[in-house]
Amino acid sequence: MAEQCHATRTARLKTRVTVVGGVINVILSILKIAFGILGQSAALIADGIHSLSDLASDLLVVVAIKFGAREADHDHPYGHRRYETMATVALGLGLVAIAGGIIWDMLEQLKQPEQLWVPQTNTLGIAALSVLSKEWLYHYTQRAARQTRSKLLQANAWHHRSDAISSLVVIVGIGGVLLGYPFADALAAVIVALMVAKIGLTLVTQSIKELVDTSLPENFVNDIRRTIKTTPGVRGIHLLRTRQMGEDAYIDAHIVVDARISVSEGHVIGDQVRHKLVSEFDDVVDVLVHVDPEDDEFTEQPVTAPSRPEVHCYLQEYLTDLFEDIEDFKIHYLDGKTEVEVILPHLMGTQPEQIEQVKQRCQRMENALQTITKISIFLKI
Numbered sequence: 174m175a176e177q178c179h180a181t182r183t184a185r186l187k188t189r190v191t192v193v194g195g196v197i198n199v200i201l202s203i204l205k206i207a208f209g210i211l212g213q214s215a216a217l218i219a220d221g222i223h224s225l226s227d228l229a230s231d232l233l234v235v236v237a238i239k240f241g242a243r244e245a246d247h248d249h250p251y252g253h254r255r256y257e258t259m260a261t262v263a264l265g266l267g268l269v270a271i272a273g274g275i276i277w278d279m280l281e282q283l284k285q286p287e288q289l290w291v292p293q294t295n296t297l298g299i300a301a302l303s304v305l306s307k308e309w310l311y312h313y314t315q316r317a318a319r320q321t322r323s324k325l326l327q328a329n330a331w332h333h334r335s336d337a338i339s340s341l342v343v344i345v346g347i348g349g350v351l352l353g354y355p356f357a358d359a360l361a362a363v364i365v366a367l368m369v370a371k372i373g374l375t376l377v378t379q380s381i382k383e384l385v386d387t388s389l390p391e392n393f394v395n396d397i398r399r400t401i402k403t404t405p406g407v408r409g410i411h412l413l414r415t416r417q418m419g420e421d422a423y424i425d426a427h428i429v430v431d432a433r434i435s436v437s438e439g440h441v442i443g444d445q446v447r448h449k450l451v452s453e454f455d456d457v458v459d460v461l462v463h464v465d466p467e468d469d470e471f472t473e474q475p476v477t478a479p480s481r482p483e484v485h486c487y488l489q490e491y492l493t494d495l496f497e498d499i500e501d502f503k504i505h506y507l508d509g510k511t512e513v514e515v516i517l518p519h520l521m522g523t524q525p526e527q528i529e530q531v532k533q534r535c536q537r538m539e540n541a542l543q544t545i546t547k548i549s550i551f552l553k554i
Contacts, residue, residue, distance in 0.1 A: 197306055198224050206225075214292035214343070214347055215278075215362045216292075216358045219275045219339075257323070258383050265377035269377070279359050280363070291350060300341075303343075307337035311330050311334040339368055383417045387416070387417070397413070397454070400454075401428060407446065408428075408429045411429070412426070413425070421459075425461045426460065430466065439464040481504060487545070492531065493534075495531055495534065498521065499515055500517060510546040511546055513545055514551055515535060515551065517550065522552055
């Protein structure tokens with residue numbers, strides 16, 4: 174219940190920040206495109222289109238948040254976080270397409286210098302207003318991204334920052350034309366478009382890496398490995414796998430513990446590893462721990478290894494009437510070999526002859542079976 178309440182608050186914060194950004198982007202888009210047309214500034218129009226792309230990204234974020242915040246279900250056991258990732262891919266592709274269109278149009282205009290626009294002075298004020306507004310939006314969205322650990326919000330924040338930077342380029346371009354450099358405005362539009370394209374390509378490549386389950390950054394993985402190794406009871410680690418889903422990180426790890434401890438003790442050590450990772454790393458939400466008695470990354474247990482029912486039958490066959498006297502037996506599959514421990518009851522300590530008979534028959538069983546490497550006899554205290 175607490176986790177669901179936290180998820181609901183997080184979704185509301187993401188939505189509120191995105192809506193605020195959307196409203197400002199609508200206003201800026203209208204102002205920049207209108208004054209760009211009236212004031213004859215191609216760069217300001219390109220910047221207005223950049224703001225429209227911000228508005229489109231805001232809409233994508235709202236949709237992604239709505240679907241991504243849903244709880245895990247039968248068909249989506251890991252949740253719906255990748256709706257955000259897919260939305261980010263769509264946003265990136267859209268930015269690349271918009272940038273390509275702007276660059277093409279500006280290059281066509283540069284072929285006919287006499288048709289280049291001469292911006293009016295009032296366009297500088299709109300560009301300056303855009304810089305201030307978008308820089309404030311950047312900091313506002315970035316704070317929310319840190320609070321919610323949302324990569325999509327973080328991407329949107331940098332989109333706001335890029336819009337602020339592009340508006341600075343627009344100011345330089347318009348100022349250049351007013352100072353007597355007629356190509357400055359068109360060149361500024363091309364630079365803005367290239368900035369938009371770079372942002373789009375970055376978003377696409379990062380999101381595709383996430384969709385194909387690319388590992389977490391190497392320094393993050395090294396910290397995870399170090400945390401696992403320092404957990405009491407862990408003797409080693411292998412087959413460490415990590416992946417990202419939205420802002421959440423998932424870990425699969427094989428840990429090595431003492432081969433002679435009980436299954437329940439090994440399970441507790443695995444739970445301690447999981448708790449430690451989730452507690453120490455904010456992004457880690459789930460850890461799957463596989464407990465191994467040895468590092469078996471490059472070795473496999475032979476398919477001929479006898480199962481417990483088979484060992485039970487062997488002991489009955491070789492111990493015959495003495496089988497009823499044993500209390501229990503344990504099997505260890507280590508280093509590709511099978512070892513059996515036969516546990517005798519405490520009362521049998523007063524019957525050395527019977528113990529000797531058990532030893533002899535177990536030795537005979539060990540010599541006769543190639544699938545069992547060693548049989549040890551223990552007296553329960």
